[in-house]
Amino acid sequence: MAEPRPERLQAGPADASLEPPLQPFGPGRRLAAEALGTALLLAIVIGSGIMGERLAGGNAAIALLGNTLATGAGLVVLISIFGPVSGAHFNPAVTLIFAVRRELSARLALAYVAAQVTGAVLGVFAAHAMFAGPILQISTKLRDGPAQAFSEAVAAFGLVATIRGALRFRPDVTPMAVGLYITSAYWFTASTAFANPAVTLARSLSDTFAGIAPSSAPAFIAAQLAGALAAVAVMGWLLRREA
Amino acid sequence: MAEPRPERLQAGPADASLEPPLQPFGPGRRLAAEALGTALLLAIVIGSGIMGERLAGGNAAIALLGNTLATGAGLVVLISIFGPVSGAHFNPAVTLIFAVRRELSARLALAYVAAQVTGAVLGVFAAHAMFAGPILQISTKLRDGPAQAFSEAVAAFGLVATIRGALRFRPDVTPMAVGLYITSAYWFTASTAFANPAVTLARSLSDTFAGIAPSSAPAFIAAQLAGALAAVAVMGWLLRREA
Amino acid sequence: MAEPRPERLQAGPADASLEPPLQPFGPGRRLAAEALGTALLLAIVIGSGIMGERLAGGNAAIALLGNTLATGAGLVVLISIFGPVSGAHFNPAVTLIFAVRRELSARLALAYVAAQVTGAVLGVFAAHAMFAGPILQISTKLRDGPAQAFSEAVAAFGLVATIRGALRFRPDVTPMAVGLYITSAYWFTASTAFANPAVTLARSLSDTFAGIAPSSAPAFIAAQLAGALAAVAVMGWLLRREA
Amino acid sequence: MAEPRPERLQAGPADASLEPPLQPFGPGRRLAAEALGTALLLAIVIGSGIMGERLAGGNAAIALLGNTLATGAGLVVLISIFGPVSGAHFNPAVTLIFAVRRELSARLALAYVAAQVTGAVLGVFAAHAMFAGPILQISTKLRDGPAQAFSEAVAAFGLVATIRGALRFRPDVTPMAVGLYITSAYWFTASTAFANPAVTLARSLSDTFAGIAPSSAPAFIAAQLAGALAAVAVMGWLLRREA
Numbered sequence: 001m002a003e004p005r006p007e008r009l010q011a012g013p014a015d016a017s018l019e020p021p022l023q024p025f026g027p028g029r030r031l032a033a034e035a036l037g038t039a040l041l042l043a044i045v046i047g048s049g050i051m052g053e054r055l056a057g058g059n060a061a062i063a064l065l066g067n068t069l070a071t072g073a074g075l076v077v078l079i080s081i082f083g084p085v086s087g088a089h090f091n092p093a094v095t096l097i098f099a100v101r102r103e104l105s106a107r108l109a110l111a112y113v114a115a116q117v118t119g120a121v122l123g124v125f126a127a128h129a130m131f132a133g134p135i136l137q138i139s140t141k142l143r144d145g146p147a148q149a150f151s152e153a154v155a156a157f158g159l160v161a162t163i164r165g166a167l168r169f170r171p172d173v174t175p176m177a178v179g180l181y182i183t184s185a186y187w188f189t190a191s192t193a194f195a196n197p198a199v200t201l202a203r204s205l206s207d208t209f210a211g212i213a214p215s216s217a218p219a220f221i222a223a224q225l226a227g228a229l230a231a232v233a234v235m236g237w238l239l240r241r242e243a
Numbered sequence: 244m245a246e247p248r249p250e251r252l253q254a255g256p257a258d259a260s261l262e263p264p265l266q267p268f269g270p271g272r273r274l275a276a277e278a279l280g281t282a283l284l285l286a287i288v289i290g291s292g293i294m295g296e297r298l299a300g301g302n303a304a305i306a307l308l309g310n311t312l313a314t315g316a317g318l319v320v321l322i323s324i325f326g327p328v329s330g331a332h333f334n335p336a337v338t339l340i341f342a343v344r345r346e347l348s349a350r351l352a353l354a355y356v357a358a359q360v361t362g363a364v365l366g367v368f369a370a371h372a373m374f375a376g377p378i379l380q381i382s383t384k385l386r387d388g389p390a391q392a393f394s395e396a397v398a399a400f401g402l403v404a405t406i407r408g409a410l411r412f413r414p415d416v417t418p419m420a421v422g423l424y425i426t427s428a429y430w431f432t433a434s435t436a437f438a439n440p441a442v443t444l445a446r447s448l449s450d451t452f453a454g455i456a457p458s459s460a461p462a463f464i465a466a467q468l469a470g471a472l473a474a475v476a477v478m479g480w481l482l483r484r485e486a
Numbered sequence: 487m488a489e490p491r492p493e494r495l496q497a498g499p500a501d502a503s504l505e506p507p508l509q510p511f512g513p514g515r516r517l518a519a520e521a522l523g524t525a526l527l528l529a530i531v532i533g534s535g536i537m538g539e540r541l542a543g544g545n546a547a548i549a550l551l552g553n554t555l556a557t558g559a560g561l562v563v564l565i566s567i568f569g570p571v572s573g574a575h576f577n578p579a580v581t582l583i584f585a586v587r588r589e590l591s592a593r594l595a596l597a598y599v600a601a602q603v604t605g606a607v608l609g610v611f612a613a614h615a616m617f618a619g620p621i622l623q624i625s626t627k628l629r630d631g632p633a634q635a636f637s638e639a640v641a642a643f644g645l646v647a648t649i650r651g652a653l654r655f656r657p658d659v660t661p662m663a664v665g666l667y668i669t670s671a672y673w674f675t676a677s678t679a680f681a682n683p684a685v686t687l688a689r690s691l692s693d694t695f696a697g698i699a700p701s702s703a704p705a706f707i708a709a710q711l712a713g714a715l716a717a718v719a720v721m722g723w724l725l726r727r728e729a
Numbered sequence: 730m731a732e733p734r735p736e737r738l739q740a741g742p743a744d745a746s747l748e749p750p751l752q753p754f755g756p757g758r759r760l761a762a763e764a765l766g767t768a769l770l771l772a773i774v775i776g777s778g779i780m781g782e783r784l785a786g787g788n789a790a791i792a793l794l795g796n797t798l799a800t801g802a803g804l805v806v807l808i809s810i811f812g813p814v815s816g817a818h819f820n821p822a823v824t825l826i827f828a829v830r831r832e833l834s835a836r837l838a839l840a841y842v843a844a845q846v847t848g849a850v851l852g853v854f855a856a857h858a859m860f861a862g863p864i865l866q867i868s869t870k871l872r873d874g875p876a877q878a879f880s881e882a883v884a885a886f887g888l889v890a891t892i893r894g895a896l897r898f899r900p901d902v903t904p905m906a907v908g909l910y911i912t913s914a915y916w917f918t919a920s921t922a923f924a925n926p927a928v929t930l931a932r933s934l935s936d937t938f939a940g941i942a943p944s945s946a947p948a949f950i951a952a953q954l955a956g957a958l959a960a961v962a963v964m965g966w967l968l969r970r971e972a
Binding site: 065150164 | 258267268275276279283286287288289290291293294295298299300302305306308309310312313314317319320323324325326327362369370372373374375402412
C-alpha cells in the first residue's frame with residue numbers, strides 16, 4: 001500500500017473532489033466501462049453463489065465463503081482496471097453521490113445508472129448461461145423486515161464511508177479498500193450487503209443463492225440510498241478540515 | 244506494499260514518534276472517528292460471528308473462518324480511512340501506549356477511551372439490530388483460566404509489536420499489518436485474540452458467538468494491558484538505534 | 487476508482503506496449519522462466535486439488551476453497567518473481583496477444599508456447615510425485631457442453647481484460663490483479679476457469695480433482711482463444727485514448 | 730508481469746546482494762529479532778493447528794484452511810516488522826544461503842541458527858501453554874517416505890526462489906511474497922511445506938495437528954537443504970544479467 005500523499009493531506013483543498021481526473025476518456029467509453037464492469041460484477045456475484053450452493057452440500061456458510069472470496073477479489077480487479085476510465089461506480093448510489101457533489105452532470109449520471117442496470121442484468125444472464133440454467137428467472141428468496149432494511153442501510157453507509165475515506169487519504173488503495181469492505185460486509189450484515197440498487201434489481205432476476213424476491217427489493221433500495229446519503233453527511237463533516 | 248522509506252531507516256530519529264501527523268483534525272473530529280470506527284469494528288466482530296454461527300451448521304471452525312475474514316478485512320478498511328484523522332486506535336491499550344510516550348495528553352487519552360467504549364457498545368447494539376436479536380444482552384460464554392489469560396497477553400503483545408514495528412519501518416502498511424495480525428491471532432490464540440479492553444467490555448454485552456461472560460472480562464483486560472506494556476518494553480529496546 | 491498515474495494517462499502513447507522492458511534477459515533465460523514458472527503453476531493447481539480432495543471428506547466446496555487459495559496466492563508470487571524476466575505469460579493465449587501486437591516475434595512466441603507446454607506437463611508430473619500417485623495419468627473427468635465452453639470464453643475474456651487494464655493503468659499491481667482474478671474466476675465460472683491452453687493440456691494428464699478428460703480439452707482451448715481475442719478487441723477500443 | 734524498477738534493473742550490480750542494509754542494528758538486536766520472530770512463527774503454526782483441529786469436527790481440510798490463513802497472514806506481519814532488523818530469516822536454510830553468498834559471516838550465521846532453534850522451541854511451548862496442553866510433548870505423527878521428502882525439497886526450492894526473486898526485483902513486496910508462497914505451499918505439497926529445519930525440529934516437540942515424529946525429521950531437513958541449494962543454483966543462473 002502506498003503511503004498517504006502528503007500534498008493531499010496538507011495542501012489539498014479542504015473538501016477535495018472525490019473523482020480522479022477522467023478527461024482522457026469520453027462519455028461513450030465511460031458508459032461502456034460502467035456497463036461492462038457491472039456486468040462482470042454480477043456474473044461474479046451470481047456465478048459464485050451458484051457454484052457455492054452446488055458444491056457446499058447444504059452448508060450455507062461454506063457457500064458464502066466461496067461467494068465472498070470471489071466477490072471481494074473480483075471487485076478489486078474490476079475497480080483497478082475500469083476505475084481510471086469511468087470511476088468504476090458500478091452502483092447508482094455511488095453515482096448519486098458524485099451527482100450531488102456536482103462532479104457529474106445530472107444527464108451523465110442518469111446515463112451511468114442506465115448503463116449499470118443494463119450491464120447488471122446482462123451479467124446475471126451470463127451467469128445463468130455459464131451454469132446452464134434458464135436465462136430468465138425470478139427470485140423467490142424473501143429478504144423482508146426492518147432488520148434486513150437496517151442491514152442494507154448500514155452496508156451502504158459503510159461502503160460510501162470507505163469510498164470517501166479512501167479517495168481522500170489513499171486514492172491508490174481504493175480498489176483494495178472497496179474489495180475488503182464488501183468481503184467484510186457479506187458477513188457482518190444480516191442481508192449479506194447488497195449495498196447497490198442496480199445489483200439489487202439484477203439479483204431479483206436470479207432464483208439462486210444470491211437472489212432476492214422482487215417484492216423485497218424496494219425496501220432494500222430505499223435503505224441503501226438512505227445509508228449512502230447518511231454517510232455523505234457524516235463523512236463530509238468528519239473529513240472537513242478546520243479553519 | 245511500498246518500499247521501506249530509506250530516510251526513516253537511516254536518517255530518522257532513533258526513537259521516532261509512533262503517531263503520524265494528525266494536525267488537520269481537531270479533537271472533536273478525532274473523537275468522532277474513534278467512536279465511529281470502534282462502533283463499526285464491533286458491528287463487524289459481533290455481526291460476522293452471528294452470521295457464521297447461524298450458517299455453519301454447528302461447525303465452529305467454519306463459523307470462525309467467516310468471523311476471521313470479516314474482521315481482518317474490515318480492520319484494514321477502518322484503519323485506512325480513520326487512521327489519518329485520529330490514529331485509528333479503537334483500543335484503550337493502544338491509546339495507553341501513546342499516552343505513556345506522551346504523544347497524547349492524559350486528558351485526550353481519557354476522552355479517546357471514553358469514545359472507544361461508547362462506540363463499541365453502540366456497535367454491538369447495531370449488530371443485534373441487524374440480526375433481529377434483543378438489543379440488550381449479557382454473554383454467558385465463560386472464557387476463564389490461566390491459559391485464556393496467557394492467550395490474551397500474547398495476543399496484545401503481538402498486536403502492539405505489530406503496530407510499533409509497522410509504524411517504525413513501514414507506516415503506510417500499518418492498516419494491512421494490523422488486519423493480517425488479527426486474522427492470524429484469531430486462530431493461534433486459544434482466546435481468539437480479543438486484545439482490546441473496549442472490545443472485551445462490549446463483547447460481554449452479546450450472548451452470541453463472539454461474546455464473553457462479564458465475569459471473564461476483568462482477567463482478559465488485565466492480561467491485555469500486561470501484554471501491551473511488555474511489548475512496549477521489548478520493542479522499545481529492540482528498535483532502538485545503537486549509538 | 488483506482489488513481490490513474492498521470493504521466494501514463496496524459497503523456498504516454500495512446501496505445502502503449504503491454505510489455506514492460508525485458509532487455510536484460512536473453513531468450514534462454516526468458517524461456518527457462520516460462521518453463522519453470524508454468525511448471526510451478528501446474529504443481530500448485532494439481533497438488534492443491536489433490537490435497538483438497540483428500541482432506542475435504544467429500545465436500546467439493548471445501549476442496550475448491552483450498553485449491554483456490556493455493557492457486558491465487560501462488561500466481562501472485564510466480565508473476566512477481568518471473569515477470570521481470572519473461573513477462574510471466576505461462577499461457578499460450580497471453581503469448582498470442584503479445585504476438586498479435588507484434589511485441590513478440592512469431593518465432594519467440596512459438597518457443598514460449600513450447601516452453602509453457604513442456605513446463606506444464608513436468609509440473610503435473612511433479613505434483614503426482616509429491617502425492618505418491620502414478621506419474622502418468624489420463625483424466626476421466628468430462629467437462630463437456632456449451633455452458634462449459636461459454637464459461638471458458640468468459641474466463642479468458644476476463645483474464646485478458648485484467649492483464650490489459652492492469653498493464654495500462656497500474657503495471658505494478660499486475661501480479662496481484664491476476665492472482666485475484668483467478669481466485670474469483672475459480673468460483674464464478676462453471677468450469678473453474680482454466681483460461682489457459684497449456685494448463686488445459688497438462689490437466690488432461692491428471693486423473694485428480696483438477697483434471698479434464700482429453701476429449702473435453704479441444705472445446706476448452708477453442709473457447710479460451712475466442713474469449714482472449716474478444717477481450718483484445720473490446721479492451722483495445724475501450725482503452726484507446728480519443729484524439 | 731510486475732513492473733521492474735528500472736534503476737535496479739538497469740543500473741544495479743548484475744548479482745546484487747540479497748540482504749537489505751541492516752547496519753543500524755547490532756548483533757544483539759539482530760539475534761533477538763530472529764529468536765522472537767521465530768518464536769512467534771511457531772506459536773502461530775502450532776497454535777492455529779490446535780485451534781483448527783479442535784473446532785473442525787474431524788474435517789482436516791477445514792482445519793488446514795485455518796492453519797494456512799493464520800500462518801500466511803502471520804508471516805507477512807513478522808517479516809514486515811523484523812525484516813529491517815535482522816532480515817527476518819527465521820529459517821536456517823535461508824541463513825545458509827546468505828552465508829554461502831558471504832553476506833553473513835559463518836560465526837553470525839551459526840548464532841542466527843541457534844537463535845532460530847531456541848526461539849522455535851519456545852514458541853511451541855507458548856502455543857501449548859495457550860491451549861492448556863502439556864508443555865513438553867513429542868509428536869507421534871509419521872511423515873515418511875520419498876514423496877514426503879520430495880515435497881519438502883520442492884517446498885524449500887520454491888521458498889528460496891520466492892525470496893531470491895522478490896529481493897532482486899521487488900524487495901518491498903518480499904513479506905507479502907513469502908506469506909503468499911507459504912499459503913500456497915501448505916496446500917500444493919503433500920507435506921504441507923515445513924520448508925524450514927528449525928521449524929521441523931520444533932514441530933517434532935508438539936503432538937498436535939502440525940507435529941512431525943522425530944524419526945521423520947532428518948529426511949525432511951535433508952530434503953529442505955537440498956531444495957534450497959538447488960534453488961540457489963537455478964535462480965543464480967536465471968537472474969544473472971548477461972554481458
